Amino acid sequence: xxxxxxxxxxxxxxxxxxxxxxxxxxxxxxxxxxxxxxxxxxxxxxxxxxxxxxxxxxxxxxxxxxxxxxxxxxxxxxxxxxxxxxxxxxxxxxxxxxxxxxxxxxxxxxxxxxxxxxxxxxxxxxxxxxxxxxxxxxxxxxxxxxxxxxxxxxxxxxxxxxxxxxxxxxxxxxxxxxxxxxxxxxxxxxxxxxxxxxxxxxxxxxxxxxxxxxxxxxxxxxxxxxxxxxxxxxxxxxxxxxxxxxxxxxxxxxxxxxxxxxxxxxxxxxxxxxxxxxxxxxxxxxxxxxxxxxxxxxxxxxxxxxxxxxxxxxxxxxxxxxxxxxxxxxxxxxxxxxxxxxxxxxxxxxxxxxxxxxxxxxxxxxxxxxxxxxxxxxxxxxxxxxxxxxxxxxxxxxxxxxxxxxxxxxxxxxxxxxxxxxxxxxxxxxxxxxxxxxxxxxxxxxxxxxxxxxxxxxxxxxxxxxxxxxxxxxxx
Amino acid sequence: xxxxxxxxxxxxxxxxxxxxxxxxxxxxxxxxxxxxxxxxxxxxxxxxxxxxxxxxxxxxxxxxxxxxxxxxxxxxxxxxxxxxxxxxxxxxxxxxxxxxxxxxxxxxxxxxxxxxxxxxxxxxxxxxxxxxxxxxxxxxxxxxxxxxxxxxxxxxxxxxxxxxxxxxxxxxxxxxxxxxxxxxxxxxxxxxxxxxxxxxxxxxxxxxxxxxxxxxxxxxxxxxxxxxxxxxxxxxxxxxxxxxxxxxxxxxxxxxxxxxxxxxxxxxxxxxxxxxxxxxx
Numbered sequence: 001x002x003x004x005x006x007x008x009x010x011x012x013x014x015x016x017x018x019x020x021x022x023x024x025x026x027x028x029x030x031x032x033x034x035x036x037x038x039x040x041x042x043x044x045x046x047x048x049x050x051x052x053x054x055x056x057x058x059x060x061x062x063x064x065x066x067x068x069x070x071x072x073x074x075x076x077x078x079x080x081x082x083x084x085x086x087x088x089x090x091x092x093x094x095x096x097x098x099x100x101x102x103x104x105x106x107x108x109x110x111x112x113x114x115x116x117x118x119x120x121x122x123x124x125x126x127x128x129x130x131x132x133x134x135x136x137x138x139x140x141x142x143x144x145x146x147x148x149x150x151x152x153x154x155x156x157x158x159x160x161x162x163x164x165x166x167x168x169x170x171x172x173x174x175x176x177x178x179x180x181x182x183x184x185x186x187x188x189x190x191x192x193x194x195x196x197x198x199x200x201x202x203x204x205x206x207x208x209x210x211x212x213x214x215x216x217x218x219x220x221x222x223x224x225x226x227x228x229x230x231x232x233x234x235x236x237x238x239x240x241x242x243x244x245x246x247x248x249x250x251x252x253x254x255x256x257x258x259x260x261x262x263x264x265x266x267x268x269x270x271x272x273x274x275x276x277x278x279x280x281x282x283x284x285x286x287x288x289x290x291x292x293x294x295x296x297x298x299x300x301x302x303x304x305x306x307x308x309x310x311x312x313x314x315x316x317x318x319x320x321x322x323x324x325x326x327x328x329x330x331x332x333x334x335x336x337x338x339x340x341x342x343x344x345x346x347x348x349x350x351x352x353x354x355x356x357x358x359x360x361x362x363x364x365x366x367x368x369x370x371x372x373x374x375x376x377x378x379x380x381x382x383x384x385x386x387x388x389x390x391x392x393x394x395x396x397x398x399x400x401x402x403x404x405x406x407x408x409x410x411x412x413x414x415x416x417x418x419x420x421x422x423x424x425x426x427x428x429x430x431x432x433x434x435x436x437x438x439x440x441x442x443x444x445x446x447x448x449x450x451x452x453x454x455x456x457x458x459x460x461x462x463x464x465x466x467x468x469x470x471x472x473x474x475x476x
Numbered sequence: 477x478x479x480x481x482x483x484x485x486x487x488x489x490x491x492x493x494x495x496x497x498x499x500x501x502x503x504x505x506x507x508x509x510x511x512x513x514x515x516x517x518x519x520x521x522x523x524x525x526x527x528x529x530x531x532x533x534x535x536x537x538x539x540x541x542x543x544x545x546x547x548x549x550x551x552x553x554x555x556x557x558x559x560x561x562x563x564x565x566x567x568x569x570x571x572x573x574x575x576x577x578x579x580x581x582x583x584x585x586x587x588x589x590x591x592x593x594x595x596x597x598x599x600x601x602x603x604x605x606x607x608x609x610x611x612x613x614x615x616x617x618x619x620x621x622x623x624x625x626x627x628x629x630x631x632x633x634x635x636x637x638x639x640x641x642x643x644x645x646x647x648x649x650x651x652x653x654x655x656x657x658x659x660x661x662x663x664x665x666x667x668x669x670x671x672x673x674x675x676x677x678x679x680x681x682x683x684x685x686x687x688x689x690x691x692x693x694x695x696x697x698x699x700x701x702x703x704x705x706x707x708x709x710x711x712x713x714x715x716x717x718x719x720x721x722x723x724x725x726x727x728x729x730x731x732x733x734x735x736x737x738x739x740x741x742x743x744x745x746x747x748x749x750x751x752x753x754x755x756x757x
Binding site for chain 2: 442
C-alpha cells in the first residue's frame with residue numbers, strides 16, 4: 001500500500017472498492033451488494049435542494065473528495081460515549097443495569113438535576129458489546145451463555161458467511177441503498193459493520209452495546225443489522241462519539257441501520273448520536289416490524305455539525321406496533337434534519353412518534369414526518385408529534401408533519417408545537433432561590449420529561465438528561 | 477425606631493413598569509414576627525410592591541430603597557441582589573398567579589429551592605439536600621398542612637386548580653421558612669373552608685420568626701393572623717395605616733372614605749386607570 005502517514009486516506013472509488021472486497025472475509029453475495037451499490041454510487045451526484053428530503057439540508061460545504069476511509073484506526077482508544085459512564089464503567093459483570101424498567105421512585109426523578117450525579121442502579125450487566133474506531137472494530141464480546149442459545153452478535157466480517165440463512169434475507173434489503181449518494185456510498189463502502197441475530201423465542205434481558213468512535217478527521221461508515229426471530233426480545237444501545245470539534249478536521253459518518261422485528265418479538269433500540277460538532281452525519285435507519293411485533297425506538301441527537309437522518313418504520317404484519325422517541329438538543333451552528341416515515345402496510349397496527357427538540361444558539365432543527373397508510377392497512381392507529389423549545393431567538397425549528405392515507409378506517413393524527421422558555425417561569429423559579437441557569441435547566445428538563453417518561457431504560461434517559469443539562473447556557 | 481428584630485425596611489420606593497410609574501413613594505417597615513396587611517383597590521400597586529421586593533426584571537425601581545436591617549444594625553441592600561439572591565437572603569413572594577413548570581415535579585423543584593435557601597452560597601452542581609432528609613421533612617410538612625404526598629409528585633402548578641396552586645405556595649412557604657414573606661392574594665380562588673385552613677397554616681408557619689405582608693381583599697385570611705398594622709394603598713402609595721378594625725372597615729365599606737380623605741392619591745389612581753385604558757387602545 002502506498003499510504004503515507006500524512007495522508008492515510010483513499011478516495012471512495014473503484015480501486016478502494018476492490019481493495020475492500022479483496023481484504024474482506026464477507027461472502028461473495030455481500031460483495032455483490034457492494035458492487036451493485038457502487039454502480040449506483042458512480043451515477044449519483046450529491047443530493048441537491050430540489051430533492052424534497054434534502055431541500056432543508058445544505059451540503060454545499062461537504063466535499064466528498066476530502067474524505068476516505070483510514071487504513072487502520074488512528075487510535076485504539078474508543079472515545080467515551082454518553083452512555084459509557086453509565087454502562088461501560090467496567091467489565092461485563094460490573095455494569096449497572098439492575099433497575100431496568102424500575103418504577104419511578106417517589107420524589108426521585110433526580111435526572112432533572114443537571115449537576116447532581118446520575119444514580120444508576122447497580123449489579124446489572126451487558127449481554128454483549130462491540131466497539132469500533134474509524135471504521136475498524138477494535139473489540140467485541142458476547143455473553144457465552146447467549147452464544148450457546150444461538151444468539152449471533154459481532155462483526156459482520158466474521159459472522160455473515162456462517163449465518164447467511166438468518167442474515168442474508170435482510171442484509172442491505174431493509175434500507176434503500178440507491179436513493180441518494182450517501183445511501184449508495186454507505187452500501188458500497190461500509191466497514192466495521194455489525195450484526196445481531198436473536199433466534200426465535202430467545203429473550204435477552206441485558207442490553208447489547210455498540211459504539212462507533214472516530215478520531216479527529218475520521219471516517220465511519222459502519223452498518224448495523226439487527227434481526228429478532230419470532231417471539232425474541234432484546235435491547236440494543238448504539239452510540240457514536242468523537243470526531244473533531246468545530247474548526248478542526250471534523251469527521252464524516254455515513255451509516256446505516258437495519259432492524260427486523262419478527263412476529264411477536266420485542267426490541268428496544270436506542271441510537272445516540274453524540275459526535276463532536278465538526279462531524280458530518282448522514283444515516284439511513286429503517287425497521288420492519290412483523291405481525292404483533294413491538295418496537296420501542298429512541299433516537300437521541302446532541303452532536304454533529306450537520307445531520308441528515310432518515311428514520312423509517314414499516315409496520316408489515318397485522319397488529320405490529322412501534323413507539324418512536326426523539327430527543328434532540330442543538331447549539332452553536334448545528335443543523336440537524338430528520339425525515340421520518342411511519343409506513344402502515346398491514347392492518348391494525350399502531351405507531352406513535354414523539355420527537356422533542358431544544359435549540360440553543362443559532363442552531364437549526366428540521367423534522368419532516370410522514371404517516372403513510374396503505375390501502376390494506378385498515379384499523380391503523382398512527383400518531384406523530386414534534387415539540388420544539390427555542391432557547392435563543394436566533395435558533396430555528398421547522399416541523400413538517402404529513403399524512404398519506406389510502407385506507408378509509410384509520411385514526412391518524414399529528415401535532416407540532418414550538419415555544420420559548422417563558423421569562424415568567426424563570427422568574428418564578430429564581431424567586432424560590434434557583435439560579436437563572438438552574439431554572440433554565442429545570443425548565444428544559446421538564447420539557448423533555450414527557451419523552452423521557454417513554455424511554456423505559458433509566459440509564460439512557462439519565463445520560464441524555466445529564467448531557468443536555470450540561471449544555472444549557474443561560475437562556476436568552 | 478431601633479428594634480431587636482431583623483427588619484425589612486422599604487423607603488420612598490418608586491417603581492415603574494414599561495415606563496409607567498406604579499409605585500409613587502412607598503414606606504413600609506416589617507419586623508420579623510410581625511404580620512402586616514396590605515389592602516387597596518385593584519390597580520393600586522399592591523402586587524407591584526411584591527414583585528419589586530422580589531426583583532422581577534420588568535419592575536424598575538426608579539427611586540427609594542429596600543433593605544434588610546439585621547439586629548446589629550447592619551444593612552443589606554436588597555435592590556442590589558438578583559431575585560435568587562433575595563430568596564436566599566430570606567425573602568419570599570407567594571404569587572397571586574404562580575407559574576407552571578410542566579415536567580418538573582414539585583418535590584424536585586422544592587428540593588432545589590430548599591437546598592439553595594438554606595445554603596445561600598451554593599453553586600449549581602453542588603450537592604442537593606439529601607433525598608431521605610428532604611423527603612421526611614416534606615412529608616411532615618404536608619401532613620401538617622393536610623396535603624396528600626401524591627401532590628408533591630405532580631408537576632409544578634401544571635394543571636393545578638386555583639386552590640391547589642395556593643396550597644402549593646403555602647407548602648413552599650412552609651418548607652423555605654423565609655424571614656420575610658409577601659403573600660399576594662393567597663386567599664383568592666379558595667372557598668371559605670380553604671381560606672380558614674390557609675389562615676391557620678400561615679399562622680402556624682409564620683410563628684414568631686417570620687415577618688409577613690398579607691395582600692388581601694378580605695379579612696378572613698387575617699382571622700388567625702392578626703395584623704400589627706393594616707395598610708391601605710391607593711394610587712401607588714400607602715395612604716393610611718391602622719389596626720385590625722381598618723381591615724374590617726375596608727372589607728365592609730370599600731374605599732370611598734379613603735378616596736375622599738386622600739384626593740391626591742385618588743387622582744393618581746384615576747390617572748393610572750386612564751393611561752392603562754389608553755395603552756389598551
